[in-house]
Amino acid sequence: MNIESIVAQARAEGRSLLSEIEAKEVLHQAGVAVERAVLATTIEAARTHAEQIGYPVVLKIVSPDISHKSDIGGVKVGLEDADAVTAAFEEIMRNANAAAPDADITGIAVQHMAPQGTEIIVGMTTDPQFGPVVMFGLGGIMVEVMKDVSFRIVPVSERDAAQMIDEIKGKAILDGVRGQPPLDKAAIAKAILAVSEFVEHNPDIQELDLNPMMVYAEGAIAVDARIALSG
Numbered sequence: 001m002n003i004e005s006i007v008a009q010a011r012a013e014g015r016s017l018l019s020e021i022e023a024k025e026v027l028h029q030a031g032v033a034v035e036r037a038v039l040a041t042t043i044e045a046a047r048t049h050a051e052q053i054g055y056p057v058v059l060k061i062v063s064p065d066i067s068h069k070s071d072i073g074g075v076k077v078g079l080e081d082a083d084a085v086t087a088a089f090e091e092i093m094r095n096a097n098a099a100a101p102d103a104d105i106t107g108i109a110v111q112h113m114a115p116q117g118t119e120i121i122v123g124m125t126t127d128p129q130f131g132p133v134v135m136f137g138l139g140g141i142m143v144e145v146m147k148d149v150s151f152r153i154v155p156v157s158e159r160d161a162a163q164m165i166d167e168i169k170g171k172a173i174l175d176g177v178r179g180q181p182p183l184d185k186a187a188i189a190k191a192i193l194a195v196s197e198f199v200e201h202n203p204d205i206q207e208l209d210l211n212p213m214m215v216y217a218e219g220a221i222a223v224d225a226r227i228a229l230s231g
């Protein structure tokens with residue numbers, strides 16, 4: 001489905017939040033590298049999808065009422081075989097029912113597990129004065145505690161993207177620490193530019209988060225995505 005149909009379907013269902021599966025589908029179409037996800041509503045389907053995707057896989061809760069999936073035990077990573085998929089499926093459903101008994105559960109998203117990289121965040125928020133603004137930062141505590149992020153107003157130029165990457169205090173981490181090779185800044189810049197272009201042409205989008213995106217010496221891929229529509 002294209003972005004127009006995905007947005008129309010969400011609105012018809014009274015949702016202002018796209019599911020991770022929908023968000024990744026539209027981002028993939030926009031040229032952002034994402035670990036795409038498939039919906040399973042039964043254990044059997046989850047096992048079949050996992051087989052097709054190839055192990056290791058990750059299973060995650062899909063619910064319009066649950067936005068921080070790991071907070072409720074709704075994410076299981078590193079699943080190496082079909083039995084692990086079955087156990088993870090059952091455990092995620094149990095956790096969701098315990099933590100959010102009234103939540104509407106769409107199903108479980110099955111996706112490939114990306115190798116561990118350095119986690120970054122690329123996001124977009126709508127400023128009442130400036131309109132869409134793109135954000136970049138290192139993942140986890142660097143953003144949440146240190147607030148070490150950079151911002152630019154959309155449309156972001158190639159030069160802006162390079163500066164955003166260079167501007168954060170933790171930038172030494174991107175240059176490679178403890179003998180690690182430097183990370184692929186061109187892949188980060190590409191994601192920032194693709195997000196900027198995407199939101200510039202889709203005013204329906206109010207907020208967007210790639211949180212996290214894994215970055216490697218070569219390449220970068222978003223493993224979680226969230227898109228909120230304007231009201």
Ligand code: ADP
Nearest residue numbers: 035058067068069070075112113114211223224
């Ligand atoms: P939450 O809704 O809690 O933000 P995420 O989808 O971000 O859930 O998953 C939590 C964490 O699990 C991520 O920060 C990442 O470290 C890891 N993770 C999630 N999906 C994948 C994946 N496809 N490959 C590798 N790691 C993943």
Ligand code: MG
Nearest residue numbers: 211212224225
């Ligand atoms: Mg996340």
